[in-house]
Amino acid sequence: MNNVKDTNSPVDVVLIYPKTGMDVGSTVVPPHALLAIAAPLHKKGYKIKIVDQRRDFHWRENLIKALAGNPVCAGISSMTGTQIYFAIEAAKVIRKVSKGSIPIIWGGPHPSILPEQTLQNEYVDMVCVGEGDVTFAELVEALFSKKAISNIKGIGYKDGSKITLTGPRELIDVETLLPVPWDLINPEDYIQPDFYLKTSPRTLDIGQTSRGCPFKCGFCSSASIRQRKWRAMSVEKSLDMIVRAVRTFKLNGIWIRDDEFYIDRKRAYDICEGILRNDLNIRWYTSGTRVDVFNKASDEETSLLKKSGAYVLKFGAESGTNRVLKLMEKGILWEDTLKANLKAKKHGIIPAFGLMIGFPTETFREINQTIDLALKIKKDNPAAQLEAIATYTALPATPLFDLALEYGLKPPQTLEGWVDWDFLEYDLAGKKIPWFNYRERKKIGNISYMYTVANAVPNLVGSIKNRLLKYALIMLTTPLVHFYRFRMKRKYYTFAPELAILRRIRNKIFYKGYYIIK
Template sequence: MSKKVALVFPRLKRESNVWAPLPLMAIAGPVREAGYEVELVDGRVIHPHLPEIIEAARGALYVGLSVMTGMQIRDAVAISKEIKRTLPDVPVVWGGYHASMLPEQTLAEDYIDIVIRGQGQVAAVELARRLEAGEELDGIPGICFKRGAERVIGEYPKLVDIDQFPPTPYDLIDIEKYMVPDLGRRTMKFFSSQGCPFGCGFCAETSMYGRGWVGFSAGRVVDEIADLVENHGVDALDFADTNFFVSKKRVRAICEGIIERGLDVKWAADVRTKQFIEFPDDLRRLIHRAGCRRLLLGAESGSQQALQQIGKQTSVEDTLHVARLCDRLGIIARFTTMFGFPGEPEKDIELTLRMIEGIKAVNEDFEVHGFFFAPYPGAPMYDEAIRLGFTPPDRLEGWADFDLTELHTPWVNPAYKERVDMVIDFYMPFASPGPELREKMEAGGPKALAYNLMHRLASWRVGHRNFDYPIEYRIKKQRAKRR
């Protein structure tokens, strides 16, 4: 009987900068430690990718795909169909956020045999063992499968300590393909924890891990960082954790370990505004000394009412306070905002614009990005969205066009979305340019002249709140369509 498991990361879209397939690498380590051969194929870095995936699947106990809601579904469906067409006896297994939240709908497709829900390390190993032994799949936490016409939905798994699993198997990938110019010339994504104990209304993480959180020990994190820096030339890390800063004790120990080992590495991570405010001053300074140069924070809205609605447990003043703290420390802050919550009044654009102006007044290099609320399966606000008229796709493939940049909710007027796109994503960045745009403005030549003219025009429009006859915005949209 085969001792091989094939793991596949489907394409999101054709990208020049691709991050390492960390979700599958987290699965691959325990599966390989259990005695199985693992072939990991990342469809984003292979063109064409289907022939290599089929070759990896040949003779495998199963093929596991990690799939997020949205555009990744389209490629995952194509891969799954091709596997079933060419290798009908090889089980196709879906894991990740989407299948975890909608296992029955996922299993309704004839090209998917099994679903792994939630944290998958333990289930992936037990699945390989059962399939190798020809045993039934009943009773494995997290495993859902078909028995004839029946869909068997297994018990949702509890979070287990991830420190028990082997080191991240970077040898399974060509690491050079995942070096991205970002904080450094050779920046890598890095995974050190799973879950988040908070419950933001728009986030499916709440259901994925049940508001639990588990992390690698500080010593293990520092050891893996040292390996990447000393043996692979990594000079910067972007922590992929949903919330890296849950444990102050762990954060302190990681930072002290980086400094004690003399690791010359910059890093970035996500943090909640309240968390960073509540850290003692010495811990914030230690975080900077250990190489933290960028933080991603969910500001979400300039409306206190909206923040309360989504369970954010923070305030607009907290956002501005964090901006000032980051500025004093020399840490670049990136903020996200979100529009289109149920019942959101149009005046929230103005409130959020004022908040952005407050952030930019602290430091023009701070970035603010805008998104639209999308009712993801498993998010606390998902059922409310359905009650208010959102109609979720009735088939798996219908979720392929689902993301945070398009409208999916009937209560948002398209004209409102266009105004948000125009004000927040077009005029505001020109009015308060960050370092990249300022560099273009200072480069000289016709393009620099155009950028400077747009800066002056956008500054006037934002300052006077006059967005009538936005000819320059219309030109930008037409050029984008032609591309």
């Protein structure tokens, strides 16, 4: 079916983006996973309804209203972790309202990694495995025309208890990607001061100019989903995407969500020159930058970055010990991180560093070395930003997963079991990091929470749109920020009864979904 503009149905396809469990301020960005799969269908005239739980307090009512239009299917995107909980909540609504007549199709990272286990759940009828831009469109058209789906690559489905996977689909040529169908959402819901660009009140995550990553970090699932292949749009297509978004929405800040923007340095700097040539006058940043790649850039190249508006560079520093960096096959040394920090300082660019702890074989001496690296980063460059310290969370199909199994990991055997795979949540039960004992796991949880409050929370609160709420939260959190920074410097993590209260508040607000904070 090439065009369905004349169908009688008010909604042909409904797409749901579930809450993630930490949806505050600028953490809530456009649901690009849904926009990408909607684009080909939207171009052909299909009527798409997107329900974003993170921005819609009345998502149940609006989902039920969309289902009344008798769509041909409902699509749900989900990562591993808390998002699965909210995805199942949405799927239950769909199943109850439609009485099973509307097929529920899951996509995203988690179903792509574990398609068969995902299909075993009663609230899943089909899955899209890997990139769904073409796959989902073919599936919808087959359902509309009541054709067989068995020859569609990149899907899984079930017939009774029999599960069928049709085999992988080739990765898409990103040069063929359609423009983001912004008219399917209200972009103003996602334009806000950013976690990193708080002084640019009209900042928007505009999507990707490239996909994939050629590196093999042991904790990352990108390699299994995108086969360690980096694919980039041309400079011209990338600039068209950037310029169009900035001018259409009158933006003064953008996030380019590429996993690795700087793999092709010439392309990256040509885009910088294009931003200047178009006189956009914006601040911008990208999702991922490797310290070793940045360290290779010349002073001239780095100055061009700064001049074009590259305000922040996000780095995955990961660890303060070279043994752990080697274990995860990061391909860098902790000394490279300090070098990148000083280089960014020299050029007036703010570096932001992410760290991880809790790996199999990692000792508390090594964990403290990672804390020391963070303290050294701030000492050398007070403008540097420190993100949350994540607790290592083993994911299937990642290089470190077999080592985690060897050290006692017992992965969940059901879709619901993965809900607890939250990299910021405590693991007191030993589900995620069983190689540490109870006291050690509690200590790691304390470190993660203290570090996050001390470093990430000020940026997070600063990105909230509601000024009254923002300043109230600043007043409430500032004493804790200073208290935990004091404790981190002295490495005192053991006695922190107030963290149980903070966790309870967090779970009540975000996990239970009582509030939506913009």
